[in-house]
Amino acid sequence: MMIEYKEITKKDLKQYRHLILPMVYEELKDSEEMDTEYISIATIIDGNPAAAIIAEPEGSGDINLLSIWTDQEYRDIGVASALLDKMLDVALNLYDWDEGQFGDDITLKTMYCLANKYRIVFEQWLQKKDFTDFCILHPEEDGTPEICSATAEVHFYRM
Numbered sequence: 001m002m003i004e005y006k007e008i009t010k011k012d013l014k015q016y017r018h019l020i021l022p023m024v025y026e027e028l029k030d031s032e033e034m035d036t037e038y039i040s041i042a043t044i045i046d047g048n049p050a051a052a053i054i055a056e057p058e059g060s061g062d063i064n065l066l067s068i069w070t071d072q073e074y075r076d077i078g079v080a081s082a083l084l085d086k087m088l089d090v091a092l093n094l095y096d097w098d099e100g101q102f103g104d105d106i107t108l109k110t111m112y113c114l115a116n117k118y119r120i121v122f123e124q125w126l127q128k129k130d131f132t133d134f135c136i137l138h139p140e141e142d143g144t145p146e147i148c149s150a151t152a153e154v155h156f157y158r159m
Contacts, residue, residue, distance in 0.1 A: 001045060005086050008040035008052060016042050019052035021067040028054065039063075039090050043074075043083050050074040053083045055091070063091055063154075065110035084129060092156050108152040111137065113145050126150050 043051040051070040138147040
């Protein structure tokens with residue numbers, strides 16, 4: 001199995017549409033600065049788009065995880081976990097270190113709105129990746145789905 005990681009750019013965004021949450025895809029498509037405002041990475045397995053992650057660094061150094069998706073064919077083999085690790089490597093390289101600073105913590109945040117059968121699996125994966133502080137931001141009302149949130153503390157150490 002040949003695995004590659006590739007930056008998703010505005011130019012090739014359309015070919016990864018099926019791996020990005022629709023509202024995030026629309027945000028990227030409409031963004032004038034997609035290539036500089038977001039961390040967008042795809043996993044390619046044997047030449048096929050298998051997964052994608054989209055994250056948005058904040059000025060504080062924290063990161064919003066906007067979308068992570070693995071094609072059904074490539075699930076349960078660690079593709080999403082590897083993609084999250086790759087995104088954090090990119091974020092570490094983008095991190096704005098202060099002089100004399102040897103380490104720092106950032107908060108990785110995500111919001112999600114999933115049917116229970118998917119939510120349980122996603123939250124189990126998030127827990128394995130050290131996400132905590134799970135909460136419901138918007139409870140289910142009148143048929144609208146609930147919106148949930150989770151955060152993870154990431155420790156960056158400069159070598």
